[in-house]
Every structure is written in structure tokens, then in C-alpha cells.
Amino acid sequence: MTEINFAKTYSPLTSAEIVAQEKSNMDEKRFKHCIGVSETSRKLAELNDYDPDKAALAGFIHDYAKQVPPERFIKVIKEQHFDQDLLNYNRAIWHGIVGAYFIEKELKITDPEILTAIRRHTTADVEMSTLDKIVFVADFIEPGRDFPGVEEARKVAFANLDDGVGFELAHTLDFLITNRKKIYPKTFAAYNKWAVKD
Ligand code: GDP
Ligand code: FE
Ligand code: FE
Numbered sequence: 001m002t003e004i005n006f007a008k009t010y011s012p013l014t015s016a017e018i019v020a021q022e023k024s025n026m027d028e029k030r031f032k033h034c035i036g037v038s039e040t041s042r043k044l045a046e047l048n049d050y051d052p053d054k055a056a057l058a059g060f061i062h063d064y065a066k067q068v069p070p071e072r073f074i075k076v077i078k079e080q081h082f083d084q085d086l087l088n089y090n091r092a093i094w095h096g097i098v099g100a101y102f103i104e105k106e107l108k109i110t111d112p113e114i115l116t117a118i119r120r121h122t123t124a125d126v127e128m129s130t131l132d133k134i135v136f137v138a139d140f141i142e143p144g145r146d147f148p149g150v151e152e153a154r155k156v157a158f159a160n161l162d163d164g165v166g167f168e169l170a171h172t173l174d175f176l177i178t179n180r181k182k183i184y185p186k187t188f189a190a191y192n193k194w195a196v197k198d
Helices: 015-024 028-047 052-061 070-079 084-088 091-097 099-107 112-119 130-141 150-159 161-178 185-194
Strands: none
Touching: 015 028, 015 052, 015 099, 028 052, 028 130, 028 150, 052 112, 052 130, 070 084, 070 091, 084 091, 091 099, 091 112, 099 112, 112 130, 130 150, 130 161, 150 161, 161 185
């Protein structure tokens, strides 16, 4: 296995424990994606004056809850004071917003910057910290991603992080509309904030 070692885990768990827990919560393909997002988050952090080790950790755990069964998400949404409108969506939306809850409980990471970046990694938001932007963009352009436009996305994002956020939101909205998918209100608001060219 690739040697992964986080200098600081923001948790009572050791780096090895975080890695083992993450691995046990997802299949091999998703785990590889998380390593890719971790490495790309590190690079984007270096380019944008952010702590590379912290970004690498946030990127690594961003999809921790991606394969949590829907029933578990539904139970948490109903019992833990989440916006009940979330029940009108699915795991695509839940694994970030509600995934942060599982990260706090199971990986015992309580750092608010990291948890917010996890919450925002799928939908983005009007307010985005540097770490939020790093994880959001790294998820889209990590080396394992292969879709028409990914090279352009990489070029734009490595040149300017905010432009990377805008490019990704335009691409996501385009995809959602083409496929007549329900758009989460925050995704819409984020598009208006980051993607519109005046
Ligand atoms: P992944 O977890 O690495 O696969 O990547 P993401 O967390 O970015 O996204 C998961 C899925 O959520 C993608 O298929 C996106 O198109 C989808 N998604 C993003 N925003 C929305 C939204 O507003 N509504 C819906 N229905 N899906 C969305
Ligand atoms: Fe995700
Ligand atoms: Fe992801």
C-alpha cells in the first residue's frame, strides 16, 4: 500500500488509524480516488499559501462517507437536527453535508475548517474558504479523473483557484441540467457566486 503519513491528524487517532478506518469504509477504487484528491489538495495548497499537510488530510477523508448505506444517512438526518429538506436528495448530496457527521464520530476529527470543507465538497457554497476551494477543486481534477474537459479544468485551476471553482460549477450545472437532475439550492447559489462572467 502507498505509504501515507499525516504529520498532524487533528484527531486522537494516529495517522495509521485514520488510514485504516478510511480504507475499511470504502472499496479500492474510491480509496485510490481519495489518495489522488489528497495529493492534488497538497499541490493546490502549495500554490495558494495554505498548509499543505492539512489540505492533504482533508482531501484524503473528503469521501469517507461516500459508501455509507442510505438508511444510515436517513437515520442521522432525522435524528441529528439536519435540514429535513435533505431527505429530498440522495447520497450524492449527503456524503459531504452529512458525511462530516460520520467523520467527526468515527475519525474523531473536530477541526471546523476541515469539517466545513467536507460539508461543502460536493455542492460548494456562496462562502468558500481557501481549504473549501482546494478540496472542491482537487476532487474534480485529481489524476484519476477522466472526462471531456478535465485537462482544461486542470489548467484553469492550477492557474487560479477561484477560476477553478467557477469552471467546475459551470460544468456540474451543465451536467445536472442535461440529465434533468434536481439541483440542490446551494449548488445554484454557488454557481451564481463563482461561475458567472459579468
Ligand atoms: P465524488 O464524490 O468524488 O463522486 O464527487 P462529488 O462529491 O463532487 O459529487 C458527487 C455527485 O454529486 C456528482 O455526480 C455531481 O454531479 C453530483 N452533484 C453535485 N451537485 C449536485 C446537485 O446540486 N444536485 C444533484 N442531484 N447532484 C449533484
Ligand atoms: Fe464526494
Ligand atoms: Fe470525491
